[in-house]
Amino acid sequence: MPKRKAAIAVGGVAALGAAALLLPNANASQDKNDANAAATGSARTLKATQASGVAAQVQKILGDAFAGSYYDSAKQQLVVNVVSGDHNVIAQAKNAGAVVRQVKNSTRALKAAAGTLKTKATIPGTSWAVDPRTNKVLVTADSTVTGAKWNRLQSTVQGLGTGMATLKKSAGSFKTFVSGGDAIFSQTQQGGVRCSLGFNVTASDGSPAFLTAGHCGVAAKDWSDSQNGQPIATVDQAKFPGNDFSLVKYTDPNTQAPSEVNAGNGQTVQITQAADATVGETVFRMGSTTGLHNGQVTGLDATVNFQSETNPGGTDTVNGLIQTNVCAEAGDSGGSLFTQDGGAVGLTSGGSGDCTSGGETFFQPVTAALQATGATLGNGGNGGNAGNGGNAGNGAGDQSGSADPSASAGDQSGAGGDQIGGSADPSASAGDPSGSGSGASDPSGTGSAGDGSSLTGSH
Incomplete structure (x- = not known):
């Protein structure tokens, strides 16, 4: 057959x-840069596919202080959000090769906000996500969300509190x-x-x-x-x-x-x-x-x-x-x-x-x-x-x-x-x-x- x-x-x-x-990218100097970063405790130069491994490592180190992470493609670095934490623990996160950034909203608070949106604003034409780059829940409404639906969504977002969420409109559907x-x-x-x-x-x-x-x-x-x-x-x-x-x-x-x-x-x-x-x-x-x-x-x-x-x-x-x-x-x-x-x-x-x-x-x-x-x-x-x-x-x-x-x-x-x-x-x-x-x-x-x-x- x-x-x-x-x-x-x-x-x-x-x-x-x-x-x-x-096309293949040259990364001949990356190993050397990573070695230098590890020795000095500074942020490592990472490929995007390496970033998640470092993020998982840092999350374990930080525990409840961890508030998300993202990859800075321009600098080829992993940025980790921290809401609080022992200075020694934060130092360990830096030693792992991440850029550590102090933020206001904890992961728990952001997930709770998303849960509120699920309960109160599951409206056709909407979406939301916790964006670690802004440390907020980003909420989007498409062109079909108007009138009472828009008012309901807007009210729900406002009810989450200042600095917790951002609401924007999309021209599409x-x-x-x-x-x-x-x-x-x-x-x-x-x-x-x-x-x-x-x-x-x-x-x-x-x-x-x-x-x-x-x-x-x-x-x-x-x-x-x-x-x-x-x-x-x-x-x-x-x-x-x-x-x-x-x-x-x-x-x-x-x-x-x-x-x-x-x-x-x-x-x-x-x-x-x-x-x-x-x-x-x-x-x-x-x-x-x-x-x-x-x-x-x-x-x-x-x-x-x-x-x-x-x-x-x-x-x-x-x-x-x-x-x-x-x-x-x-x-x-x-x-x-x-x-x-x-x-x-x-x-x-x-x-x-x-x-x-x-x-x-x-x-x-x-x-x-x-x-x-x-x-x-x-x-x-x-x-x-x-x-x-x-x-x-x-x-x-x-x-x-x-x-x-x-x-x-x-x-x-x-x-x-x-x-x-x-x-x-x-x-x-x-x-x-x-x-x-x-x-x-x-x-x-x-x-x-x-x-x-x-x-x-x-x-």
Whole structure:
């Protein structure tokens, strides 16, 4: 039987700026700088993927005094917030290589504020997150939040107290990005469903598989690599709502599923590990609608309240997401979010705006999907468990931050891209939307635009 080679490949032209950033960076002097920093107790020069390890170390040292951390990409340093603490403990944090910054709001107080927002202001078109850069909860309302809803949100934010939260408006509206194009396909009684392959993985039983959005796996069971083709993969696990990921197994156990992303313009990025996100780090998103784009992580454990497309007036709440200012448009849903050094970070879920005006975009963390499904990153096929990356909890090598994914985005099914499923229970903290977007393209499910990372096969 001939083997099918399944690769994560995306159509479209990669943005030149993002493509240039993918070229290897020289860090020959970094080890020397780190040694000098350790000897003097000054801040270390770190890669973003190293920052999370230092952050975890410092958090243990500081205990309750720890109030979050973020990566300063310009200085290549980890900044750690401290609300109080013994001078000796703070000195230990500095010796670990972090920049220590005194702040007002404790982690407990900020999470309590997010919990209040969950209770009093779960309104369609809103999102919030604890942003360590501002030491505040950043709350965003999209263009649909007006009148009494806006007054309710504004009153809730004001009730949190001075210096606890910031409220801003986004010109766009929060929507999922499942729509049209050359991606993965399925047929249901309601019509055609189009989603995107995120990352090839090896299932816990050693079979080749891939991850995609949970709402895709709920919408349809069997998937093809062509619009009217025969199914080549079947959903094994699908979590939506509550999470937004699916594990889909290739029906041919001899399928070769390389762990890589085709970034366009002849560039292929080998995916070697699962990586948690760190606020401030640079990430790349590939989608067949808009090609390759890069930006920064702006929030973790993000909560987004989408307007339900199946329940008029209802809310589809998703939480535990990664928030970025990387642009995306309808058709980019399910596409790969990754780091320059081959870390699989997220699966495109939804957001607002476009690649002309910018906006907010949210991603399901890959680490949580791997942990829940038992899959590993790496080449599948022939019963071999050849994962390059680790399980979701720890990945392989350095992890970049920590995102506690627990929920999912709105879902699309049928040719019209209608959402399915109910609303998920929102978590306490959420993402900080950055950028103001001018409105998300309405997913149609029938457009010609691509849908994130597509699946290409050759016999």
